[in-house]
Amino acid sequence: MVDTELTWLPELINKVEKRSQREAYGKTITLLGKDKNVVVLDADLSSSTHTNLFQKSYPDRFFNMGIAENNMIGVASGLAQSGMNVFASSFAVFATGRAYDLIRQSVCYAESNVKIVATHAGLTVGEDGATHQMLEDLGLMSGLPGMKVFSPSDAPETEEIINYVYENKGPAYVRLSREKVPLIHTGNSFTFGKNELLEEGDDVTIISTGIMTYAATVAARRLKSLGISARVLNMSTVKPVDKESIIKAARETGKIVTAEEHSIYNGIGSRVAEVTSENYPVPVLRLGVYDKFGESGNAWELMDKYNLNPLGIVKKVEEIMKVRA
Amino acid sequence: MQETNDVPYIKEKAKEVRKLIIQMTYAAKSGHPGGSLSATDVLTYLYFKEMRIDPKNPMWEDRDRFVLSKGHASPALYSVLALRGFFPVEKLFTFRKLGSELQGHVTNHVPGVDATAGSLGQGFSNAIGMALAARLKNKSYRVFAMIGDGESNEGSVWEAALSANHLKLSNLIVFLDRNMIQLDGFTENILSLGNMEDKFRSFGWATRTINGHSIDEIQKAVEWSKENEGPKMIIAKTIKGKGVSFMENNPEYHGKPVQDEKKLDEALKQIEEGF
Numbered sequence: 270m271v272d273t274e275l276t277w278l279p280e281l282i283n284k285v286e287k288r289s290q291r292e293a294y295g296k297t298i299t300l301l302g303k304d305k306n307v308v309v310l311d312a313d314l315s316s317s318t319h320t321n322l323f324q325k326s327y328p329d330r331f332f333n334m335g336i337a338e339n340n341m342i343g344v345a346s347g348l349a350q351s352g353m354n355v356f357a358s359s360f361a362v363f364a365t366g367r368a369y370d371l372i373r374q375s376v377c378y379a380e381s382n383v384k385i386v387a388t389h390a391g392l393t394v395g396e397d398g399a400t401h402q403m404l405e406d407l408g409l410m411s412g413l414p415g416m417k418v419f420s421p422s423d424a425p426e427t428e429e430i431i432n433y434v435y436e437n438k439g440p441a442y443v444r445l446s447r448e449k450v451p452l453i454h455t456g457n458s459f460t461f462g463k464n465e466l467l468e469e470g471d472d473v474t475i476i477s478t479g480i481m482t483y484a485a486t487v488a489a490r491r492l493k494s495l496g497i498s499a500r501v502l503n504m505s506t507v508k509p510v511d512k513e514s515i516i517k518a519a520r521e522t523g524k525i526v527t528a529e530e531h532s533i534y535n536g537i538g539s540r541v542a543e544v545t546s547e548n549y550p551v552p553v554l555r556l557g558v559y560d561k562f563g564e565s566g567n568a569w570e571l572m573d574k575y576n577l578n579p580l581g582i583v584k585k586v587e588e589i590m591k592v593r594a
Numbered sequence: 595m596q597e598t599n600d601v602p603y604i605k606e607k608a609k610e611v612r613k614l615i616i617q618m619t620y621a622a623k624s625g626h627p628g629g630s631l632s633a634t635d636v637l638t639y640l641y642f643k644e645m646r647i648d649p650k651n652p653m654w655e656d657r658d659r660f661v662l663s664k665g666h667a668s669p670a671l672y673s674v675l676a677l678r679g680f681f682p683v684e685k686l687f688t689f690r691k692l693g694s695e696l697q698g699h700v701t702n703h704v705p706g707v708d709a710t711a712g713s714l715g716q717g718f719s720n721a722i723g724m725a726l727a728a729r730l731k732n733k734s735y736r737v738f739a740m741i742g743d744g745e746s747n748e749g750s751v752w753e754a755a756l757s758a759n760h761l762k763l764s765n766l767i768v769f770l771d772r773n774m775i776q777l778d779g780f781t782e783n784i785l786s787l788g789n790m791e792d793k794f795r796s797f798g799w800a801t802r803t804i805n806g807h808s809i810d811e812i813q814k815a816v817e818w819s820k821e822n823e824g825p826k827m828i829i830a831k832t833i834k835g836k837g838v839s840f841m842e843n844n845p846e847y848h849g850k851p852v853q854d855e856k857k858l859d860e861a862l863k864q865i866e867e868g869f
Binding site for chain 1: 754
């Protein structure tokens with residue numbers, strides 16, 4: 270029998286309050302638009318990324334660059350080098366994969382004040398399938414010198430992160446979902462460069478990002494009923510990595526499970542394992558997508574198929590509890 | 595505009611630039627002299643005659659910008675900037691060496707360099723962003739750029755070509771350094787570009803073809819650019835390796851400096867005296 274409380278079946282997902290991250294993004298940049306230096310670019314996806322909300326209020330500072338992501342990022346760099354505060358948006362697969370070399374040289378190496386806010390990251394793109402399901406973006410962006418990388422867990426945190434990157438100069442990447450995601454926060458929860466402590470615990474630590482942070486809180490509740498005290502850390506700043514809270518978790522709980530809607534390569538699991546290996550080696554197990562492309566399907570059914578749900582986390586925790594450090 | 599007695603002065607400066615290109619790439623034992631020599635006359639004209647710039651204040655907000663999208667022609671831009679007073683000429687001899695600010699391909703960390711380039715096609719898009727920012731900030735500065743013909747193999751060059759026309763950027767003046775040679779050989783043998791003026795005209799640009807080594811024609815083209823709406827593409831027909839007999843039209847010198855003292859002296863003599 271399926272443990273519905275630990276999956277994304279409609280019984281669970283329809284019950285919880287959800288909000289759209291991309292809509293939160295569109296509304297936040299529209300509020301920021303009163304600053305005349307804010308310019309927004311999009312690559313023919315403005316009604317999906319919700320940059321069209323900004324366009325409605327500030328048509329003179331919105332530019333639809335067409336399906337030409339390389340030129341969009343290059344133009345963003347030129348605007349930023351001339352004093353503008355630039356947001357450039359597309360789907361994660363195009364914004365980071367297609368335009369990678371431009372981001373590397375025209376944004377990061379040139380130290381341009383460009384914020385790349387990408388929506389439709391991960392499997393929850395759903396029906397469009399593997400071509401549109403970006404699972405490698407955190408790795409691509411984290412490898413770039415000078416790039417700050419964010420993966421908010423819900424809509425209120427998205428608003429705080431967008432405000433943060435607006436106020437702080439320099440290249441930034443923000444990863445958002447297509448699907449509405451369960452609410453965890455009500456605002457005022459984000460601190461740059463710090464993993465947020467969502468649940469205290471001493472037997473094991475779950476470090477999660479994006480939508481998997483909600484899954485981690487559900488998993489932690491179940492684990493408690495099974496007699497396992499799980500700490501939950503929300504890693505919404507992917508880079509720079511908050512080493513301190515990871516080392517503390519390793520020292521105090523001795524075991525770490527990571528969970529992300531991303532490849533197990535070069536996402537938060539890899540970052541956490543790097544920190545523990547170099548500073549305080551403990552067993553780390555990673556939940557993510559295992560060297561695979563996605564596929565078409567309903568977003569939540571896909572997440573269940575790939576074990577990216579509370580049950581997947583509970584199983585990883587049970588597995589790591591058997592490991593003797 | 596000053597009278598045509600500027601021409602001998604610009605020609606003299608271009609000679610100095612060419613000699614520095616040869617010397618600094620010889621000192622670096624690497625670099626791209628061929629495409630630097632083909633670009634020299636346009637760059638010298640822009641920096642010594644046309645652009646509104648202040649070497650004492652390289653980041654002056656109202657300055658005209660120049661983007662060298664074919665960033666491997668860094669010896670030409672660095673030499674022009676040094677002679678124009680942005681940094682000491684001696685610094686040119688640190689080019690490509692460990693610890694030098696003068697990286698192999700141009701970077702915006704160098705005083706006077708407005709855009710980082712090296713991976714081809716990117717500077718062109720940067721220039722569009724800079725030209726667009728002038729409109730948003732109500733500034734009257736112009737953005738000059740130079741792209742290469744080999745560079746135009748890159749797809750993003752054509753994204754940029756569509757974009758500049760769509761945005762109606764009248765303050766964007768781009769030179770195409772049409773020297774007909776890229777790293778592996780002649781452009782038409784590698785990925786034929788055909789008539790570049792026709793191509794850019796069909797993309798909606800105001801276009802003009804000139805001899806890119808004639809100061810007089812460069813000057814006329816720049817004056818022409820002031821009277822036309824929309825982005826301007828000036829096809830500068832040039833000779834790769836211009837000024838040195840054994841380098842001219844020789845793909846070998848795309849990315850290789852003169853090899854010995856004898857060749858160095860010969861090259862410098864030819865630049866000074868003509869051949």
